[in-house]
Amino acid sequence: MNYSIGAAFVDGSYISIDQAKLPIMDWGFLRSDATYDVAHVWRGRFFRLDDHIDRFERGIAKLRMSLPVSRKELRDILFRCVQLCGLQDAYVEMICTRGIPLPGSRDPRTCKNAFYAFAVPFISIADPEAQRRGISLRISNVVRIPSSSVDPTIKNYHWHDFTRGLFYAYDQGDDTVVLTDGDRHVLEGPGFNIFMVYAGEISTPSTGILEGITRKTVLELAMKSHHLVKERLVSIDELRSADEIFITSTAGGIIPITRLDGKIVGSGAPGSTTLDLKARYWDAHNNPEWNDPI
Ligand code: PLP
Numbered sequence: 192m193n194y195s196i197g198a199a200f201v202d203g204s205y206i207s208i209d210q211a212k213l214p215i216m217d218w219g220f221l222r223s224d225a226t227y228d229v230a231h232v233w234r235g236r237f238f239r240l241d242d243h244i245d246r247f248e249r250g251i252a253k254l255r256m257s258l259p260v261s262r263k264e265l266r267d268i269l270f271r272c273v274q275l276c277g278l279q280d281a282y283v284e285m286i287c288t289r290g291i292p293l294p295g296s297r298d299p300r301t302c303k304n305a306f307y308a309f310a311v312p313f314i315s316i317a318d319p320e321a322q323r324r325g326i327s328l329r330i331s332n333v334v335r336i337p338s339s340s341v342d343p344t345i346k347n348y349h350w351h352d353f354t355r356g357l358f359y360a361y362d363q364g365d366d367t368v369v370l371t372d373g374d375r376h377v378l379e380g381p382g383f384n385i386f387m388v389y390a391g392e393i394s395t396p397s398t399g400i401l402e403g404i405t406r407k408t409v410l411e412l413a414m415k416s417h418h419l420v421k422e423r424l425v426s427i428d429e430l431r432s433a434d435e436i437f438i439t440s441t442a443g444g445i446i447p448i449t450r451l452d453g454k455i456v457g458s459g460a461p462g463s464t465t466l467d468l469k470a471r472y473w474d475a476h477n478n479p480e481w482n483d484p485i
Pocket of ligand 1: 381384404
């Protein structure tokens with residue numbers, strides 16, 4: 192088994208990532224009927240793992256599913272996946288699917304919910320050079336699936352809107368995309384939350400989003416370091432006049448946006464507030480309350 196490329200936990204066994212396969216009848220695959228979470232390991236330590244597991248458990252409860260493993264077993268499985276591949280920096284995903292219904296049944300209550308997990312080398316939305324320079328963002332013509340249909344606080348695989356938006360951005364030569372609520376407010380992008388800085392005040396959308404663990408960390412660090420910070424509706428027009436924009440994700444941390452819809456943001460280089468928070472975010476990885484050594 193070649194675990195160096197990643198390790199997975201499927202159907203009660205550990206397996207190398209290239210061998211991991213799903214049962215085709217699992218509704219997680221057939222109907223996107225699943226929730227998941229992604230935590231990361233940095234320099235041999237999980238970052239805020241309990242916050243990720245708390246969010247995962249809340250999503251499972253909202254979907255009326257139950258995890259077939261205890262919280263202790265779940266933690267042990269995630270640690271084991273990372274230990275097997277020997278990675279110091281890893282992207283670690285836990286998944287709960289509706290599972291497979293009784294033969295011939297279309298009733299979700301008959302499904303046996305399933306648990307899967309895997310660890311692979313750390314994945315980032317932008318490579319280190321792009322992170323340093325900043326990346327370009329396009330405001331999408333695609334509206335985010337309404338919260339009244341799919342609850343965005345449950346981390347989910349309903350990504351048709353994001354993927355359509357991404358192609359729209361790529362077609363214009365941009366790196367990524369942010370979706371809107373159809374009422375001229377920005378929400379979030381494929382795998383990230385968004386922040387803007389205007390006249391010294393930091394703002395991030397308050398509703399219609401996944402409450403990211405990186406977003407939460409940034410809010411806490413910003414308040415602690417006496418930045419003015421608000422969770423509120425953020426309009427497209429405000430974003431266009433921002434001095435600084437950055438996105439936040441487990442997959443990469445804090446990533447500066449230096450072009451929006453083809454126009455330079457601020458000075459065209461990552462701004463001082465973004466860089467300050469980015470430094471604080473990576474420093475926070477040494478906070479013993481937020482890390483679990485492998
Ligand atoms: N929003 C969406 C839709 C996401 O999928 C993600 C992460 O994948 C985020 C925001 C950022 O969340 P976190 O900081 O917990 O990675």
